[in-house]
Amino acid sequence: MTRYEIYDDDGTTDREQCPRCGDAFLASHGDRLHCGRCDYTEWN
Numbered sequence: 001m002t003r004y005e006i007y008d009d010d011g012t013t014d015r016e017q018c019p020r021c022g023d024a025f026l027a028s029h030g031d032r033l034h035c036g037r038c039d040y041t042e043w044n
């Protein structure tokens with residue numbers, strides 16, 4: 001289901017997008033993902 005891609009050396013990490021905003025990326029905070037725009041939080 002969930003893919004984890006660790007490669008981040010060129011800033012093109014395949015991050016998940018916010019399901020509410022659509023064009024905003026979710027920031028990873030340990031075991032959860034957070035959207036800084038609408039405050040959406042997704043727990044893994």
Ligand SMILES: [Zn+2]
Pocket residue numbers: 018019020021022024035036037038039040
């Ligand atoms: Zn959002």
